[in-house]
Amino acid sequence: MPTDLMLGPASEPSVFAASGVASSAWLLLALPAFGALVLFIGGRRTDGWGHLLGCATIVAAFVWGLVEFFHSTSLPAGQRVQNLHLFSWIPVNALQVDFGLRLDPLSLTFVLLITGVGGLIHIYSIGYMSHDRDRRRFFAYLNLFVASMLLLVLGNGFVTLYLGWEGVGLASYLLIGWYSDRPSAATAAKKAFLMNRVGDVGLALAIFILFAKLHTTQYTEVFARAHTLSPGTLTAIALLLLLGACGKSGQFPLQSWLPDAMEGPTPVSALIHAATMVTAGVYLVARSNPIYDLTSSGRLLVVIIGAITLLLGAIVGCAYDDIKKVLAYSTVSQIGYMMLAVGLGPFGYALAIVHLLSHGFFKAGLFLGAGSVMHAMDDETDMRRFGGLFKRMPITAVTFGFGYLAIIGFPFLSGFYSKDPIIEAAFQQGGWRGWVFGLAAAIAAGLTAFYMTRLVIMTFFGPARWQELKNTDGNDYHPHEAPATMTIPMIILAIGSVGIGAYLTIGNRLANWLTPSLGALQKADNGPLPSIVVTIGTLVLAAIGVLVAILVVGRRAVPVTRPEPVAWPVRAARADLYGNALNETLVARPGQWLTGALVFSDRMGVDGMVNGIAALFGGSSGRLRRLQTGFVRSYALSMLGGSILLIAALLLVRFSG
Amino acid sequence: MTPTYYLLLSALLFAIGAVGVLVRRNAIVVFMCIELMLNSVNLTLVTFARVNGSLSGQVMAFFVMVVAAAEVVVGLAIIMSIFRTRRSASIDDTNLLKY
Numbered sequence: 001m002p003t004d005l006m007l008g009p010a011s012e013p014s015v016f017a018a019s020g021v022a023s024s025a026w027l028l029l030a031l032p033a034f035g036a037l038v039l040f041i042g043g044r045r046t047d048g049w050g051h052l053l054g055c056a057t058i059v060a061a062f063v064w065g066l067v068e069f070f071h072s073t074s075l076p077a078g079q080r081v082q083n084l085h086l087f088s089w090i091p092v093n094a095l096q097v098d099f100g101l102r103l104d105p106l107s108l109t110f111v112l113l114i115t116g117v118g119g120l121i122h123i124y125s126i127g128y129m130s131h132d133r134d135r136r137r138f139f140a141y142l143n144l145f146v147a148s149m150l151l152l153v154l155g156n157g158f159v160t161l162y163l164g165w166e167g168v169g170l171a172s173y174l175l176i177g178w179y180s181d182r183p184s185a186a187t188a189a190k191k192a193f194l195m196n197r198v199g200d201v202g203l204a205l206a207i208f209i210l211f212a213k214l215h216t217t218q219y220t221e222v223f224a225r226a227h228t229l230s231p232g233t234l235t236a237i238a239l240l241l242l243l244g245a246c247g248k249s250g251q252f253p254l255q256s257w258l259p260d261a262m263e264g265p266t267p268v269s270a271l272i273h274a275a276t277m278v279t280a281g282v283y284l285v286a287r288s289n290p291i292y293d294l295t296s297s298g299r300l301l302v303v304i305i306g307a308i309t310l311l312l313g314a315i316v317g318c319a320y321d322d323i324k325k326v327l328a329y330s331t332v333s334q335i336g337y338m339m340l341a342v343g344l345g346p347f348g349y350a351l352a353i354v355h356l357l358s359h360g361f362f363k364a365g366l367f368l369g370a371g372s373v374m375h376a377m378d379d380e381t382d383m384r385r386f387g388g389l390f391k392r393m394p395i396t397a398v399t400f401g402f403g404y405l406a407i408i409g410f411p412f413l414s415g416f417y418s419k420d421p422i423i424e425a426a427f428q429q430g431g432w433r434g435w436v437f438g439l440a441a442a443i444a445a446g447l448t449a450f451y452m453t454r455l456v457i458m459t460f461f462g463p464a465r466w467q468e469l470k471n472t473d474g475n476d477y478h479p480h481e482a483p484a485t486m487t488i489p490m491i492i493l494a495i496g497s498v499g500i501g502a503y504l505t506i507g508n509r510l511a512n513w514l515t516p517s518l519g520a521l522q523k524a525d526n527g528p529l530p531s532i533v534v535t536i537g538t539l540v541l542a543a544i545g546v547l548v549a550i551l552v553v554g555r556r557a558v559p560v561t562r563p564e565p566v567a568w569p570v571r572a573a574r575a576d577l578y579g580n581a582l583n584e585t586l587v588a589r590p591g592q593w594l595t596g597a598l599v600f601s602d603r604m605g606v607d608g609m610v611n612g613i614a615a616l617f618g619g620s621s622g623r624l625r626r627l628q629t630g631f632v633r634s635y636a637l638s639m640l641g642g643s644i645l646l647i648a649a650l651l652l653v654r655f656s657g
Numbered sequence: 658m659t660p661t662y663y664l665l666l667s668a669l670l671f672a673i674g675a676v677g678v679l680v681r682r683n684a685i686v687v688f689m690c691i692e693l694m695l696n697s698v699n700l701t702l703v704t705f706a707r708v709n710g711s712l713s714g715q716v717m718a719f720f721v722m723v724v725a726a727a728e729v730v731v732g733l734a735i736i737m738s739i740f741r742t743r744r745s746a747s748i749d750d751t752n753l754l755k756y
Contacts, residue, residue: 630755632748636678 015102015220018084021071022103025084028068028111028154029101031061032147039140047136051129054139055122058146062115069108073513080105080516083156083220090159094215102156102219106353106517109510110153110283113357117275117364118146120489124368125267127485128375132265138178142271145171149276153283157218158207161284165203165248168277169196175272176264188260195257199247203284206240209233223290234291238298241288242305245281249335252309256579258332259316262324266371269324274331274367275360282338282356286349289518293345302343303426303433307440310336312577314447318454319573321562322381323370326455327363330407333444334359340437341422344429349518350511351421357510358414358501362406365493369400372486373459376479378471383455384560388464392479395487397460399494404456406497408449408542414501419445421505424534430526438534445538449545457554465560663704670697684736684746688729695725 018025035057039050046053072080081104089099101107122142129135148167155161177189211217213233214225226234245251250258261273272278285292285302292299313333320326334355341352374381376393390397406415423445427438466477481487504510511521529537565571572578670693677690699718706714740746 625756628756630752632751633679633682640675640679 014078015081015083016079018082018101018103021067022082023084025068025101025103025154026086027064028061028115029147029150031057031064032143032150036140036143036147039136039143044136050136051126051139054143055119055126057143058115058119058122061146061150062112062119065108065111065115068103069112072103072105072108077516085156095211097157097159097217099160100156100218101154103154104517105514106283106287107153109353109357109514111150113360114146114149114153114276117360117493118142118149118271120492121267121271121275121364121368124270124371124486124489125265127483128267128371129265138175138265141171141174141178142267145175145272145277149280152280156220158210158222159217161287162200162203162207165200165244165280168272168280169193169200169248172196172261172268172272172277175268176261178264178268182263185263188257188263192257192261195254196247199244199254199281202240202243202247206237206244209237209240219287226290226294229294231295234295235298238288238292238295239301241284241291242298242302245284245339246305247281248284249278249281249339250309250332251281251305251335251339252312253579253582255309255312255332256576256583259320259325259328259576262322262328266324266367266374269328270364270367270371273328274363278331278335279338279356279360282335282342282352285339285342286352286518289342289345289349292342293519296345299343299345300433303340303437304343306336306339306341306343307426307437308336309333310340310444311440311447312336312579314444314451316573316576316579317451318447319570321384321458323373323383323386323455323459324367324381326383326451327366327370330366330448330451331359331363333448334363334407336444337419337422337441340426340441344425346519346522347425347428347524348422350508350514350521351418351425353514353518354501354504354510355418355422357504358406358418358497361493361496361500362403362414365399365403365490365497366407368486368490368493369396369403372396372482372490373479375482375486377466377477378473378475380466380471380477383458384558384562385466385469386459387462387466387558388460389479390460393481395481396490399487399490400460401456402494403497404452406501408452408546409445409538410542411539412502414497414499417501417505420535420538423538424531425524427529427534428524428526428531430524430528434528438529442534442538442541446541446545449542450549453546453549454553457549458558461554462558465558469560658707660704660708663700667697667700667704670694670700682747682749684739684748687748688732688736692725692729695721 035054038053039046042050072082081102084101084103086099086101088096090097122139125135125138125142129138132138145168148164148171150164152161152164152168155164173189173193176192177185179185180189207217210222213229214222216222229237246254258273258278262269264273292302310333313329313331313336317326317329317333320329338352338355338359341348341355344351372393373386373389373396376389376396377386380386402413406413409415409419423438423441426441427434429437466479469477471477482490508521515521566574575581674690674692674694674697677693678687681687681690699721702714702718702721704714706712706718736746739751743750
């Protein structure tokens with residue numbers, strides 16, 4: 001790509017030591033961590049007020065985040081990247097790791113997203129988890145998650161990022177397996193943990209290479225000296241970081257844990273597996289932009305992974321009947337868009353962050369809406385058993401509707417402002433790349449419209465199929481509107497879904513704000529299609545998706561059990577496009593063969609030798625034992641024979657020489 | 658003097674004693690055969706003492722006699738107590754201590 005030539009080492013801005021309000025930014029981490037600590041140590045004694053403390057610490061962190069944000073905006077743009085040194089963490093000879101925070105527009109944006117959406121979901125959880133006797137422990141885990149996530153985005157080096165990265169992984173594991181009495185939840189938690197581990201190995205190796213080549217892991221020094229690395233090393237680091245991002249963000253080929261993670265409570269799905277944690281991979285790539293700027297092949301692979309994932313997620317989303325799994329594959333697909341955008345380099349970093357923020361709002365809102373539906377329908381998730389819920393839960397339906405309009409890119413809602421520029425930027429790559437990636441993104445937009453419309457129709461419209469059915473306890477369904485602690489966060493998120501996209505993109509507000517962290521947003525104009533054509537084309541595709549969904553789902557009766565047999569594309573999509581089968585065949589099966597072979601050789605070789613020697617001695621001693629007959633005369637004979645032999649030997653020696 | 662005849666006699670006595678120990682079942686007879694072997698050895702010792710003109714062989718024969726006397730005391734006591742418990746003096750009957 002010719003654009004590489006214009007990207008130089010100068011993209012890293014000067015970094016200032018934090019002062020004033022910024023020097024107490026550690027409070028952002030300390031507040032949720034304190035909440036988690038009190039709830040963990042306090043145990044059952046805090047059952048009565050633990051959830052309030054959990055919410056209070058997150059809201060306080062959000063307020064403090066706002067203070068930091070306004071402090072930062074009051075500074076001139078050139079001084080907004082600040083480094084807060086807290087203490088020396090790992091001082092080992094050549095390895096000097098400082099524990100510190102990097103306050104810059106990128107991290108502050110994430111802080112506001114995490115604490116803002118996190119706070120809303122905390123408040124929602126008060127209502128959603130009110131029937132759970134371990135609600136206090138749930139809030140402890142949520143606080144642990146928020147603290148880790150803030151460390152992930154605020155850390156000023158790759159090692160602090162890794163600490164937060166593992167912290168959110170742990171919190172994710174604990175919360176996916178929240179209903180640990182269900183085998184499916186326990187398995188899903190383990191699957192998420194293991195598949196994340198694959199990605200984490202990539203991230204760890206990338207950090208090792210950075211340390212080996214640059215002798216530092218702090219962002220400031222790494223980014224300032226990244227251009228001294230050889231192209232091969234840069235590509236290797238970029239690919240390993242991408243592997244880490246794929247694990248955490250549910251990107252191809254490590255996407256299959258994310259839909260299974262829906263076994264966790266719905267607020268967890270909304271916060272961790274839609275709005276924040278799974279976007280950590282996008283953050284990682286965007287944060288490492290000085291590295292990715294220098295390696296076009298690394299960026300190309302990011303774009304390819306993003307394009308594959310956004311298509312894959314959208315296709316599979318069309319086939320599922322489980323409301324949360326559809327939303328999960330929708331998340332996979334939307335993060336694919338973000339990956340595609342960060343892979344475009346300076347043309348896309350800011351676009352990815354815009355989409356990340358607006359997605360954080362509308363997807364969290366959609367998940368909370370789904371949670372509200374499940375809450376009303378006795379934890380039922382099969383959309384085929386829903387229908388006609390609009391009248392029973394109007395607030396949920398309307399807030400869900402805004403999230404729906406946002407995600408399908410309805411004009412002038414958030415998704416329109418955040419997704420459309422990504423599709424345009426993909427087309428503007430020019431050449432075959434522009435066509436391939438642009439078309440993939442546009443087609444996925446149409447598919448998104450289809451599966452989301454299908455979800456909305458099956459859930460909120462049509463005949464009330466649940467009236468004929470019983471829940472798992474054998475009782476009738478009594479759907480009802482959720483309590484205020486649940487509807488208020490949904491309303492706020494719905495407002496965000498409507499307005500955040502326009503607010504962030506008009507006048508390139510967010511892109512300009514992020515310039516100190518990500519460099520200026522560039523616009524290439526060598527695309528095969530003018531941007532207005534792309535916009536209209538995307539809208540037409542989305543409209544087709546909506547129409548097809550109305551014709552296929554809305555105009556026909558929806559069977560309560562899913563139809564079998566079905567055509568092969570549906571079969572493939574129901575099987576996650578064979579994502580699990582692929583992992584199973586390529587990784588799990590050979591691994592099992594290897595362990596089988598090792599067990600066999602251990603049993604036959606090592607154990608066989610030891611056991612064989614033991615059997616030899618045991619058997620021969622058993623036979624030799626028979627010589628002890630108990631007859632004195634046989635002993636006497638053997639003594640005589642022995643004596644004769646001895647004497648014969650002596651004589652032989654004596655007279656042979 | 659030529660020790661040949663004495664040594665031949667001694668060997669003959671030893672062989673008779675050894676065969677007796679191996680083939681006879683009666684404990685008393687076996688015991689006497691052991692005495693026979695000891696005495697054949699004594700004869701050899703005395704013979705060589707005479708040939709070499711040294712007294713040490715004869716002294717050793719006395720030691721053997723003393724040890725044999727002590728052995729008779731212990732051995733006969735054992736045979737007696739076995740006979741009292743088992744009503745038999747056959748050494749093939751006392752075969753309980755085995756594998």
